Amino acid sequence: xxxxxxxxxxxxxxxxxxxxxxxxxxxxxxxxxxxxxxxxxxxxxxxxxxxxxxxxxxxxxxxxxxxxxxxxxxxxxxxxxxxxxxxxxxxxxxxxxxxxxxxxxxxxxxxxxxxxxxxxxxxxxxxxxxxxxxxxxxxxxxxxxxxxxxxxxxxxxxxxxxxxxxxxxxxxxxxxxxxxxxxxxxxxxxxxxxxxxxxxxxxxxxxxxxxxxxxxxxxxxxxxxxxxxxxxxxxxxxxxxxxxxxxxxxxxxxxxxxxxxxxxxxxxxxxxxxxxxxxxxxxxxxxxxxxxxxxxxxxxxxxxxxxxxxxxxxxxxxxxxxxxxxxxxxxxxxxxxxxxxxxxxxxxxxxxxxxxxxxxxxxxxxxxxxxxxxxxxxxxxxxxxxxxxxxxxxxxxxxxxxxxxxxxxxxxxxxxxxxxxxxxxxxxxxxxxxxxxxxxxxxxxxxxxxxxxxxxxxxxxxxxxxxxxxxxxxxxxxxxxxxxxxxxxxxxxxxx
Amino acid sequence: xxxxxxxxxxxxxxxxxxxxxxxxxxxxxxxxxxxxxxxxxxxxxxxxxxxxxxxxxxxxxxxxxxxxxxxxxxxxxxxxxxxxxxxxxxxxxxxxxxxxxxxxxxxxxxxxxxxxxxxxxxxxxxxxxxxxxxxxxxxxxxxxxxxxxxxxxxxxxxxxxxxxxxxxxxxxxxxxxxxxxxxxxxxxxxxxxxxxxxxxxxxxxxxxxxxxxxxxxxxxxxxxxxxxxxxxxxxxxxxxxxxxxxxxxxxxxxxxxxxxxxxxxxxxxxxxxxxxxxxxxxxxxxxxxxxxxxxxxxxxxxxxxxxxxxxxxxxxxxxxxxxxxx
Numbered sequence: 001x002x003x004x005x006x007x008x009x010x011x012x013x014x015x016x017x018x019x020x021x022x023x024x025x026x027x028x029x030x031x032x033x034x035x036x037x038x039x040x041x042x043x044x045x046x047x048x049x050x051x052x053x054x055x056x057x058x059x060x061x062x063x064x065x066x067x068x069x070x071x072x073x074x075x076x077x078x079x080x081x082x083x084x085x086x087x088x089x090x091x092x093x094x095x096x097x098x099x100x101x102x103x104x105x106x107x108x109x110x111x112x113x114x115x116x117x118x119x120x121x122x123x124x125x126x127x128x129x130x131x132x133x134x135x136x137x138x139x140x141x142x143x144x145x146x147x148x149x150x151x152x153x154x155x156x157x158x159x160x161x162x163x164x165x166x167x168x169x170x171x172x173x174x175x176x177x178x179x180x181x182x183x184x185x186x187x188x189x190x191x192x193x194x195x196x197x198x199x200x201x202x203x204x205x206x207x208x209x210x211x212x213x214x215x216x217x218x219x220x221x222x223x224x225x226x227x228x229x230x231x232x233x234x235x236x237x238x239x240x241x242x243x244x245x246x247x248x249x250x251x252x253x254x255x256x257x258x259x260x261x262x263x264x265x266x267x268x269x270x271x272x273x274x275x276x277x278x279x280x281x282x283x284x285x286x287x288x289x290x291x292x293x294x295x296x297x298x299x300x301x302x303x304x305x306x307x308x309x310x311x312x313x314x315x316x317x318x319x320x321x322x323x324x325x326x327x328x329x330x331x332x333x334x335x336x337x338x339x340x341x342x343x344x345x346x347x348x349x350x351x352x353x354x355x356x357x358x359x360x361x362x363x364x365x366x367x368x369x370x371x372x373x374x375x376x377x378x379x380x381x382x383x384x385x386x387x388x389x390x391x392x393x394x395x396x397x398x399x400x401x402x403x404x405x406x407x408x409x410x411x412x413x414x415x416x417x418x419x420x421x422x423x424x425x426x427x428x429x430x431x432x433x434x435x436x437x438x439x440x441x442x443x444x445x446x447x448x449x450x451x452x453x454x455x456x457x458x459x460x461x462x463x464x465x466x467x468x469x470x471x472x473x474x475x476x477x478x479x480x481x482x483x484x485x486x487x488x489x490x491x492x493x494x495x496x
Numbered sequence: 497x498x499x500x501x502x503x504x505x506x507x508x509x510x511x512x513x514x515x516x517x518x519x520x521x522x523x524x525x526x527x528x529x530x531x532x533x534x535x536x537x538x539x540x541x542x543x544x545x546x547x548x549x550x551x552x553x554x555x556x557x558x559x560x561x562x563x564x565x566x567x568x569x570x571x572x573x574x575x576x577x578x579x580x581x582x583x584x585x586x587x588x589x590x591x592x593x594x595x596x597x598x599x600x601x602x603x604x605x606x607x608x609x610x611x612x613x614x615x616x617x618x619x620x621x622x623x624x625x626x627x628x629x630x631x632x633x634x635x636x637x638x639x640x641x642x643x644x645x646x647x648x649x650x651x652x653x654x655x656x657x658x659x660x661x662x663x664x665x666x667x668x669x670x671x672x673x674x675x676x677x678x679x680x681x682x683x684x685x686x687x688x689x690x691x692x693x694x695x696x697x698x699x700x701x702x703x704x705x706x707x708x709x710x711x712x713x714x715x716x717x718x719x720x721x722x723x724x725x726x727x728x729x730x731x732x733x734x735x736x737x738x739x740x741x742x743x744x745x746x747x748x749x750x751x752x753x754x755x756x757x758x759x760x761x762x763x764x765x766x767x768x769x770x771x772x773x774x775x776x777x778x779x780x781x782x783x784x785x786x787x788x789x790x791x792x793x794x795x796x797x798x799x800x801x802x803x804x805x806x807x808x809x810x811x812x813x814x815x816x817x818x819x820x821x822x
Binding site for chain 2 (some may be wrong): 093
């Protein structure tokens with residue numbers, strides 16, 4: 001009778017224990033999920049795994065820690081005030097041959113326990129952690145929904161950016177009409193950037209990606225400008241000027257009169273003196289000329305011919321190349337101007353976008369940027385502050401300053417500046433091993449005679465007390481006299 | 497003739513106990529715990545140490561119990577010059593029919609109820625003579641064992657105040673007592689009743705309750721048959737173990753102030769007394785509450801305080817209450 005009853009009660013206790021454990025473990029999982037959400041490591045799959053795992057763990061713990069029937073009986077006896085009748089009945093019920101008094105005790109226990117309401121003493125209460133669990137769940141739900149509620153309404157297409165995209169497309173179309181490889185590449189890149197800007201304006205593409213595309217394009221234009229700035233005629237003039245017969249041709253090249261220079265070179269081809277010096281000058285010029293421009297190729301071929309003893313043919317070929325270079329120089333100048341215009345426009349686009357981002361974010365300005373090469377780009381943000389550190393560009397200008405400003409919104413122009421705390425030198429930590437360093441020892445000599453006590457009386461007493469107790473136990477002291485000894489030690493007992 | 501049922505026996509026991517208690521209360525005012533403790537010791541077969549200042553009715557209680565229970569009673573007034581032979585008896589040369597021979601003259605210990613008044617005033621040698629009688633229920637004189645009459649119950653008294661010239665009972669002898677009962681001073685109302693009873697008219701008439709000594713021994717056997725579950729017995733074991741400082745909790749009074757804890761006799765006393773309390777409560781099994789009810793009288797004289805405890809004025813009752821609460 002008792003065993004089925006207690007088994008039923010134990011099941012209720014196990015269920016109650018499971019609810020309690022599950023609530024506690026789920027609470028822990030939710031708190032961890034909240035922290036993960038806060039630190040940006042949120043993952044819904046992990047939360048699901050944690051919840052399932054906590055339930056399994058709670059079930060395992062409840063099962064493994066389930067009480068024995070005797071423990072259940074003792075627990076209910078204690079709670080219900082049954083004078084240990086459940087424990088007694090459980091113990092006597094299992095006896096093979098109980099005595100009359102044991103049987104009477106068993107009967108009395110059963111009789112008294114009939115009025116016991118087991119469910120009342122093993123209630124399935126709500127877990128103690130339930131309020132905290134509910135609160136944490138609500139908090140997590142709020143934290144998950146907050147970005148959706150707090151999201152700004154979709155913005156209309158940015159007309160300014162769209163206009164910039166159209167400008168880029170126009171430039172791309174204009175460059176695409178040209179036959180040169182470099183401009184074609186730039187035109188393609190311009191088209192891609194225009195599309196990025198268009199996407200950014202309509203919100204389908206991140207603004208950062210669009211600006212990154214613009215930066216790449218700018219680098220490409222800068223490289224093209226660098227290549228365009230190389231003047232092979234000047235290089236040829238410098239080398240020819242180092243030889244007396246070539247001075248006149250060099251002077252003509254420097255003055256930009258290619259026709260006269262070609263004539264001078266034709267004249268040199270007819271002269272047979274100083275051919276060795278001209279050959280060396282051509283070789284040096286060919287070595288210095290980089291790239292694949294027609295003039296550079298012609299100079300290299302002329303140098304080869306001169307080395308083969310065909311100085312006359314070499315000079316004629318060189319004169320022809322100078323004439324052709326002269327005819328293409330006007331086109332190169334136009335391309336150079338075009339590239340400069342492109343660089344200006346891109347810099348303006350980026351500067352406009354940057355200042356817009358600063359205004360939106362109400363962040364401090366980024367200072368100025370300047371270049372020292374061809375084409376000076378000066379970008380000034382409206383909210384620049386004194387503490388912004390300007391940085392000089394190295395040729396094309398444009399992107400500087402913001403890379404050191406912590407307040408600048410991250411753009412494609414560069415990441416945000418390094419925080420001051422991470423700068424080297426501001427954090428330092430001493431290192432060393434404990435007890436490995438030097439130590440100081442000193443011996444203090446005192447005069448003999450009266451002095452203060454070296455040990456506290458309390459410690460003396462505590463040391464003497466066990467000895468006194470031991471002596472009292474060991475020695476044959478009359479019982480009546482032991483009292484006096486105890487009183488003595490009590491009288492000299494130090495005050496606490 | 498069929499033997500009575502356990503229920504009938506238990507009812508008869510409760511009736512007898514109640515009658516004895518009621519008869520004792522006719523002369524002893526208040527002191528219900530003392531009366532109950534003495535009766536429990538009577539039915540368990542243990543000795544009782546009564547501690548209290550003079551004039552609180554200790555001797556009266558024992559004498560009344562002997563009268564009511566119809567038991568042979570003797571009183572020994574312990575003094576420093578009391579000899580062991582004054583308690584257990586001695587061999588005397590007696591002449592009978594022209595011959596002389598040693599004849600054992602029984603001492604006052606040969607009684608059912610022995611009142612050892614102010615037991616701590618006798619020398620340890622004399623106290624030890626009583627020790628053997630209390631534990632073994634016989635005395636040895638001249639190499640001859642003389643069994644004591646059963647039931648044999650020693651009720652010793654001692655005065656806690658006048659300790660000059662006394663010989664406090666050694667721990668071994670204290671352990672022989674089932675209970676140590678502290679006789680408290682009566683309150684004002686009880687004092688009025690005492691004065692009314694003792695200063696006017698005669699003494700109250702007592703009725704003999706118990707049949708004879710043999711019947712009392714039967715009741716003792718019945719009490720010992722009362723079962724106790726292992727779960728409950730474990731509580732008694734834990735209570736006794738908790739009085740030992742080496743097994744007590746850190747920071748407990750036991751750990752701080754106790755030198756030696758209770759002996760296994762303490763656990764025996766708890767369970768035997770618990771069986772009586774269970775029967776009085778109408779149960780056939782011992783409950784933990786019964787053990788806790790017997791905790792103070794059964795263990796208070798078995799717990800020895802250390803120096804610190806005595807100096808602090810800690811009582812063993814405080815320590816035992818803390819143990820029971822945990």
